[in-house]
Amino acid sequence: MNSSLGNLKISKFKLGSKGSESKNSVSKNFGSNNFGSKKKAKPKSEEESNQKLPQWMEKRFPETRQMTLDLKRIFVFLTGTSGALLIAIGLLFLMGVNFQSTLIYALSFWLLALIIISIFFTYRNLSGLTLRAVQASPCFAGEKAVFELEVSCPKQQKKSAICIGWKNQDVATVNLHDNHTIHIKLSHSTKHRGRFKPEKLSIFTSYPLGLIKGWSYALLNMNSIVYPAPLLQESEDKGDSLDEEADQGMEIPRGTTDFSGIRDYQAGDSPRHIHWGAYAKTGKVQTKTFVDYASHDLWLDWDALSISGTEIKLSHLCAKVLQYHQEQQVYGLNIPGRTIQPASGEAHRNTCLTALALFGEGDHSDAQTQVSTDGIGS
């Protein structure tokens, strides 16, 4: 079983390292991470095997939102402990032969059988386990992205000491005894801004006896937005162009401060703003509209920055967004290919940060990081 993970080639997974050049390359690259490699690589071209999982693996571990471990997805192999036990069995067998002791024979055979049955118990411990991607939280580059997973198993089963994690990241140990569904949060460190899709998740256990290791992978279709690392460039203060729009600043429609006019009622309008006077007179429901004035509308403008370097600019803008958000300012963002009108609040901040994160990836529409969770797995 061990060698069945055969023909993977070692390759480095460089997520978004080429900045804007690596358009959409992420999704193609996902599998070729640092997982263990073995001797007999197929005579494929180096390039190809670097880029993809071997075909059989790809088939077995398709990218899904939800995956249930089953026969074709679980690998089992002997652990070091079973090696040690085999040595002990050999010793006992020798003892049995030399002392002609039937009972010691039986003991050694029983232990051998124990190793063999362990395969089935360990397999059973993994089999039927279902992983579902729930949610991924955004983070700043260099921090850890947190992914929420739902781990479940059929009702009549129990799962013990199952480890779930990415290579070189934290590993969570899961026990499903009384609950058959739990949520776990796994974190993965990030390096670069952009859309971060973690490599395949390893799920392994050596329960119950530690003699056999059961191993499986899950390539869950979830990604987290990694914002640029906030990094303020002190010398470039003027660059973020405090572009105060005349005296009045910019109008923010649907405000609450200044009356701006009357229009027909629309569903969703606050009852407080209904023009009851007009209703009494005319019987028509009308709404008074108000505007807020962002008197100090701030614009974070890419072109106005005099610092050079795409990533440095993005980092700087990111830091600024955070600063303004904390100061509860109203601010807008203007970067090549995307302009976000001034606003404030949590959602606005996220929109801006997401725009910065995905700068150059050509896909600005999906700012949501929620993983959709419809019923069917694939």
Added chain:
Amino acid sequence: MFEKGFPQDKLITYSGMLWLLAAQIVVMLPLIFYLPIWLLPILIFSAVWRIRVMQGHNAQPGNFIKIIIGLLGLGALAASGIKVVSLDMMASLLMLGFAYKALEVIQRRDGMVVILTGFVLIGVLFLYNQSMLIALYGVLSMTVLTGALIAIQQSKSYAILPNLRLSSMMLLLCLPLMLLFFFFAPRFEPFWKVPQTSGHAKTGISDSMTPGDIAELSQSDDLAFSVKFEGKRPGQNELYWRGLVLQHFDGKTWTQSDIPNGKGIKIGNDRLSEKQVAESIVKRGDSVEYEVIYEKSGQPWLFALTPVLEVKGRAFLGGDFRIISYRDINEPKLLKLTSYPKSLRGVELSDYDRDLALQLPDGGNQKSRLLADRLMASSASKQEYINRVLDRFRQDQYFYTLRPPTLGSENSIDDFLIDSKRGFCAHYAGSFVFMMRAAGIPARVVTGYQGGKWNEQGQFLAVHQFDAHAWTEVWLEGQGWVRFDPTAMVAPSRIEQNLETAMESEGSFLEDNFLSMSKIKWLDGIREKIDSAQYAWRRHVLGYDKNAQQNFLKKMFGELSVQKIGFIVGGLFAGIILLWVMFLGLARKRETEAEEHQLYRRFCDLMAKKGVTRDLSQTPETFRRFAMQELPDLAGEINSFTQTYSSVCYDPSIQSKHQSYIDDMKSLLKKLNR
């Protein structure tokens, strides 16, 4: 290699720790009966320290302390007087390490070491004792060790019972496979000579006899061997289980002759062919066929009705009509024997053998010698002389006793024969042979067992150590070696019944053996049942050696070829695996998924085969549109399949017609598949 890059919690939980300690104690407990008893306190000391560390009372022992404690243990072991190169020493060292390991177990890896050592120690226990009870205890130890193995894998502490249940279940499921291995795995002869344990100390009849030896033996109610007869069982007074022939007398002790014969081999212990034996006897009477299981004695001597003409099993025919094991008997040994007890033996007596059978020390025991001269002078024939000596035992004030007075070392025959007249079988046999030899009649002492206890339940004869007996053989012209038992003159009940009856008035049967259950009469029924079970255990389990294996397999499967065995083993193995798969519920597939989802999944696979692959982001609805576009021929089916699927999934009003919808999906799928 896979573990790299996956940091895990490698520490053992508190309950795992307690499991380990419990397993250690369970494993060590029976071994302290055979090894220094202070090993147990060491374990308890280590365990208590460990628990206090876990509870935060004590600090982790430092290396210095560990070394000091280790040296103390080794020193104690050196002082305990166990031989350095012996199994006892190896076992003790293993135990010592096992006990100390409790001090430093924290990580899973340490726990594994402890448990693996525990498994080996169960094997060591079996070297010391192979009884059914110990085997059961071994199973218990296995269960606890396996439970501990489970417990140290767990990342949380759980209750004891589920672990115990799981470990018993695993072991139970292993049983068929273990039996498969057990029955079919090839058996080998020992690869090299191994040191013996103290549990293999010599017991039973030895190759020398000093009056008192057998009396000592008669205090033991250990089993010597068990016999199962093929046909009719000979009468109780015919059951002379002949073992050793003691020819040499030094005035006090009878030993096997140490005068080398021409070939430089101790006489009697060399191997004879069946033909050679057959030549030296005149076959008379019916054969007695029987099967004997000898208990371990640490000696090669075997006991049988003499003369034995056929031996099946690992033993050979020796000189003096004896059978001898190739190796010391350290585990129960099974032999199938055929004897002709009525035959004449050694009608021709060589000069060499005559000299051996007439040997007497140069001086001493003058009174007895004079008595012999006087009796011989007044006897007309050798036969009459023998009868007069026997009559003397019968008619004079001789007593059969297990409490004979101490005899002097100079003239022990005189002391008994003339003065005390109180003795056990060894006294009678020894002095009788002395009397014969003093009169020039070739004679020798024979030791072995006489009688035995019939087990009605198991239909076998159990011969115990207290059945040990000494009698004599006298060589008579034309008759060869003839058995005479002077004890029968003094205490006929010893021969006709058993020692217990013979000692009834004296009350000395097993008197030193306070713990013996054999004296408790009302336990006889239960004892018979237990003995019978133990006989079956020895016969069928412990006795399952190379021969037994061949016989068993032949009986079960007929003539065997390697190929046939391969098929049988392969088939049984596959059967066991199938059993496991069924039992563990591994055969059930995707039971978690509702049928409609399975069908939809098949639908997607089918579409993919036709070149339309559903993308992750596509809902069933978008996929339907996409697929209908791509496969216009099948648009109708795709449409209705998806519609049906959606209704089954999301329309609660169709609950009652659920099955018909599923059927629709199935038939649509069939159509699509065309």
